[in-house]
Amino acid sequence: MATYGNVKIAIDPGHGGDQPGCTSGGFVEKDCTLELAHRLADAFAYVFDMGDVVLTRGLDEHRTLEQRAEFARAEAADLVVVLHFDSNTKPEVGDLATYYLPEDDIARVAAADIEHCAPQEVRPHLAQGCLALPNTWTQRAYNVLAHHKGMHPVLVEAAFLTCTRHQAFLRSPIAMGAIASGIATGMVPAIRMLEQRLRAAKV
Numbered sequence: 001m002a003t004y005g006n007v008k009i010a011i012d013p014g015h016g017g018d019q020p021g022c023t024s025g026g027f028v029e030k031d032c033t034l035e036l037a038h039r040l041a042d043a044f045a046y047v048f049d050m051g052d053v054v055l056t057r058g059l060d061e062h063r064t065l066e067q068r069a070e071f072a073r074a075e076a077a078d079l080v081v082v083l084h085f086d087s088n089t090k091p092e093v094g095d096l097a098t099y100y101l102p103e104d105d106i107a108r109v110a111a112a113d114i115e116h117c118a119p120q121e122v123r124p125h126l127a128q129g130c131l132a133l134p135n136t137w138t139q140r141a142y143n144v145l146a147h148h149k150g151m152h153p154v155l156v157e158a159a160f161l162t163c164t165r166h167q168a169f170l171r172s173p174i175a176m177g178a179i180a181s182g183i184a185t186g187m188v189p190a191i192r193m194l195e196q197r198l199r200a201a202k203v
Helices: 029-048 065-074 105-117 139-146 163-170 176-186 188-202
Strands: 009-014 053-054 079-086 097-100 152-162
Touching: 009 029, 009 065, 009 139, 029 053, 029 079, 029 152, 029 176, 079 139, 079 188, 097 105, 097 139, 097 176, 105 176, 105 188, 139 152, 152 176, 163 176, 176 188
Parallel strands: 009 053, 009 079, 079 152
Antiparallel strands: 097 152
């Protein structure tokens, strides 16, 4: 296991409290993001032998986008992983998707590699990540990420709660752990890049 002691990661599980997010098939997004966040923190500790990970919320509580970003900055996070689950009117539609901000090459690498390392059950056909821009169909993703600008934020839509394939997978006891492991493993190259830059900045 590699140690990346100079990199601090904030995990931001979406929704919470009186904002449940999307619901379908017995799943509630706020609960899914929180469970995945805890699994991801464990996965980071295993993959990187690194305990320097914080959660913007550890309980079922509502926090605004501004509060989440303020918390991450106060904790001096170098990188933010925002977790959400998606929905669609068509039950056959769905794959894990990632988003990143313009000109953020570290987040771009992380976005593509997370998709590539995702479990087969949710892995997209073409792993490349999606650029989040204002005034486009990615406006919502941009709004979430923009608050974390400067901390190399990556938004992960981990699965579609309305997708029958994903529902079957998420009912498996190994699903959340597998998604978390895929995210952590996929972030290895991006975290290496960031670690190198942080080290160079100290020279």
